[in-house]
Amino acid sequence: MLSKNTVKFIKSLHQKKYRVESGKFFVEGEKSVVEVLQSDFKVDLLLVTQEFTSKYAQLVDGAGVEVLQVTPNQLEQVGQYQSNDAALAVVHMKPNQAFVPGKEELILALDEVRDPGNLGTIIRIADWYGIQKLIFSPHTADFYNPKVIQASMGSFTRVQFYYGELAEAFQNWKMPVYGAFLEGTSIHQLTDPKPGVLLLGNESQGISKEVEKWVTNKVTIPSFGGAESLNVAIATAIFCDNFKRLLSK
Amino acid sequence: MLSKNTVKFIKSLHQKKYRVESGKFFVEGEKSVVEVLQSDFKVDLLLVTQEFTSKYAQLVDGAGVEVLQVTPNQLEQVGQYQSNDAALAVVHMKPNQAFVPGKEELILALDEVRDPGNLGTIIRIADWYGIQKLIFSPHTADFYNPKVIQASMGSFTRVQFYYGELAEAFQNWKMPVYGAFLEGTSIHQLTDPKPGVLLLGNESQGISKEVEKWVTNKVTIPSFGGAESLNVAIATAIFCDNFKRLLSK
Secondary structure, eight states, X not given: OOOHHHHHHHHHTTSHHHHHHHTEEEEESHHHHHHHHTSSSOEEEEEEOHHHHHHTHHHHHHTOSEEEEOOHHHHHHHXXXXXXXXXXXXXXXXXXXXXXXXXXSEEEEESSOOOHHHHHHHHHHHHHTTOOEEEEXXXXXXXXXXXXXXXXXTGGGGOEEEEOOHHHHHHHHOOOEEEEEEEEEETTTOOOOOSXXXXXXXXXXXXXXXXXXTOSEEEXXXXXXXXXXXXXXXXXXXXXXXXXXXXXX | OOOHHHHHHHHHTTSHHHHHHHXXXXXXXXXXXXXXHTSSSOEXXXXXXXXXXXXXXXXXXXXXXXXXXXXXXXXXHHSSXXXXXXXXXXXXXXXXXXXXXOSOSEEEEESSOXXXXXXXXXXXXXXXTTOOEEEXXXXXXXXXXXXXXXXXXXXXXXXXXXXXXXXXXXXXXXXXXXXXXXXXXXTTTOOOOOSEEEEEOBTTXXXXXXXXXXXXXXXXXXXXXXXXXXXXXXXXXXXXXHHHHHHTO
């Protein structure tokens, strides 16, 4: 049975303050819950409908966590989905640990990307292009925001990330930093990029002055028409596509 | 002065039914209103704040339309923006007229793209890549939906479009139709594309069976990681970028 306290607790996880306090976040919807159960995230509590239980009996039983049977109505009450007839999982956040670049081709860095929908979409794009390591400046949207989780479409389970000062990381990593600007080398003219960091900036301000100092190559998406700019998630996709095309040649 | 009837009328334009009935739609926010005033759209009524009037005196005077001085509060009351301290324009819709392909490199076709945010983002992408002609299947989201206008960031003023049966158009046009599928020729392997139609399908169903018959080349975005798919606007951007790169070689 779903207690009032549990309802209150899950609802509190809509806010970053309570996620940080409890060290937990929630994941909702069939696809994302299945993916988080199959990932290395530690699930704490599972709310499931009868339908979900019958479809994923083995996964639910094997989860080794507290399972509560609920109705779609109850899921919609505690989560943010307007319609959810499957499941919701309360999950432990991972510690914020700095990574060191390995032999991967590309690391994605975000400087103050504020919109959760953009961040989630970017995580999905990174996952599509096999980019597993992401670094976010401290004021980038919160990875565990339910809107980020939703927009990532399960890809949040397959990336490694940390929040930290970009300038500091770039200084330590000593890799080329390809920064996205409205003026720079056209990504269509780039012929021989090296493995490195792909850096995208804030939705309206772009890359901050302090971080710009560490950019070794300014790159841009060539424009053929009248639009002044592209959305940051769209730009990320186009840069990733070009880099992967060139790096896998 | 803003009358109750005008308030009621503008509010009715949030719904497609009343847009169709009146032949009008609305545009809000500084950038979009400025762009629509400078475009070939016929503006019917202009709601402006004092700030907007001082900044764009010439444009407002030269518009030759009824101008009402309003407060930001009033703009927020009639429009969909949570915050709008600039302007809102009521604008005449354009007649739905079929175009014939000219010597342009690329025409963009959408088969049942339902989400207004996706459609608006796609219009902005088309504009960035200089794609001026778009064709939408009958049940694609409404171009004049306020969310489409918002997401297009002014690009809605620079594209030509019509709603019609795609199969019929493709049959008449006799051009290559490049259809986006999860399986097809990798867009990174494509070497010599011809000017033609770039076709994207519905968010969950993809390209419909009936329209698929007219696809001459199935193309796909190569995947390097775990994500199963990409958002349709993201995919459109990646296809446009690759086609423009290859066609302008």
